[in-house]
Amino acid sequence: MEYRKIKDEDNDGGTLSNDIENLRGIGFSGVASVSNVPPREQAKWKRKTVVTVALTFLTSSQAILIVWSKRAGKYEYSVTTANFLVETLKCALSLAALARIWKSEGVTEDNRLSTTLDEVIVYPIPALLYLVKNLLQYYIFAYVDAPGYQILKNLNIISTGVLYRIILKKKLSDIQWAAFILLCAGCTTAQLNSRSDHVLQTSLPGWIMAIVMALLSGFAGVYTEAIIKKRPSRNINVQNFWLYISGMAFNAIAILIQDFDAVMNKGFFHGYSIITTLMILNHALSGIAVSMVMKYADNIVKVYSTSVAMLLTAVVSVFLFGFNLTLAFFLGATVVSVSVYLHSAGKLQR
């Protein structure tokens, strides 16, 4: 539960301050290049690759931290306080990155923190959507068990693709659509276990809730991309700052509603351990990586990235925790790999 709750929050953004500096350096100073691709295009591609790889490894290590924390035993910390700290850390990192930029470039129209109501009014919407989704999450377990929910969560892949098409009006080629269906089927196959068939007995209300949750999650992701991309020249750290301020506000409300007594009696940091701290750090950095992917790539890349992370996690868990890989995992991993190939092969023939 902790995992899911924290994880669903991290779909906003942030700032890997050093990385940004480097990337901006590459992007705007036009580093000399041996290939005949224009340096500007090459820098864009490089930046996209760096943020995607960062997201993949952060997501993957996130899952490994969760397995590790489960093995180490339950920690009785308040999930809401951890979520609040994740948002606060992201906010702090965004401000730190901005401070460096102001120092080197001065305050400009694009990197100033002050904003208009017109710009800022939409920022709380993704955080609100995640909040509604997290509330629904408590009720879906009346209809589906936890492993079943893990399976149903793969519907997010399809909903993201559909909403990406409808809301952002971006086209995927037919081959890329086929690849996207395969990604969903492959991820689900890789997660199959002996109890997965239970999910077929899910009742109609259970299915409806799962689909609504997938749509909320997909909509939140696509809407975040829309907000960030609406002002391409606006500095990502400013955009992240406003996103995370909303996140902090919603999580503060969640602390008051859910964990007020625990925090009052046992303290804000009760039950925190080294793993909790690492998880908060990881979630903050992952959230920032998600924002970067939204800015420099898109939701489709994000979905591929987190899917590949899921496979990486399983492989790493074999070495770290002695997990066994199933035949279903190998088959699912094969299908996901082919899907990644088809997504890029499908691009060429547009």
Place this chain on the structure above:
Amino acid sequence: MEYRKIKDEDNDGGTLSNDIENLRGIGFSGVASVSNVPPREQAKWKRKTVVTVALTFLTSSQAILIVWSKRAGKYEYSVTTANFLVETLKCALSLAALARIWKSEGVTEDNRLSTTLDEVIVYPIPALLYLVKNLLQYYIFAYVDAPGYQILKNLNIISTGVLYRIILKKKLSDIQWAAFILLCAGCTTAQLNSRSDHVLQTSLPGWIMAIVMALLSGFAGVYTEAIIKKRPSRNINVQNFWLYISGMAFNAIAILIQDFDAVMNKGFFHGYSIITTLMILNHALSGIAVSMVMKYADNIVKVYSTSVAMLLTAVVSVFLFGFNLTLAFFLGATVVSVSVYLHSAGKLQR
């Protein structure tokens, strides 16, 4: 065991005499057409579709007959006699079709039965390959259990693709290769059950045997196509006649070696039932359909056709026998469907 033994024999050819007549009619009289595709091309496409659909339904009903016969209890007939009868029936049907053609068109260079040693010497090779493969089949069960063998048989898909490329020197596009890998992964996924993971514990000799058997089976299929396509104008019924004569000879030897005593003591037709008869009829027609697919399409089409048949069988079994479909089946069926789509989408961009 009966199933597998009969099934592995049916990779040769035959003649659906009425169908041929119709198809020849379409192919050579040039039926008027509304589309702007040349009538000849249209007829070729139609013929290819008819034989592919026929193969799909015959293979699918084959599997259903096997389930039916298993449910009805064990029949103690000799598998070798059944195989011999299948070959004999295919031979008889080829001759009957030839007789009709001779009557209407007269005996020509292309449809005469007499042949040269040069033409006929290669015909026993596929039958011999299947014989070796069937012999190996007895030994592989020392290393793999029956459900594991069903899973490993999907290696045939990959071996057929590779040998098709190497021996027939025909190219598949990159997308079509991706589709072929997906076909293999999808078929295996659809067959997953709680005991499938055992197959990962297969020892090295087991894997080697499975790969050798896949190569033998793939080679036999591809070699049959090479023989049939080497003389495109030669009548398919003549080619089938010589293929099946070889099959009859090898199966006669198999009766002498394996079931001589049983046939002598209990008679050739001991243990035959209505289901046995239907199965023999079905195998003969399927064998003929395979030959037609080799002549008018290729091994790749054959593999797709039999894979789709496997899915159809499972769906029909739900209605006929009350089988339950698993989540793995739905996922595998999705992957196979996307693969079929990609195979034809991949063709366009060659």
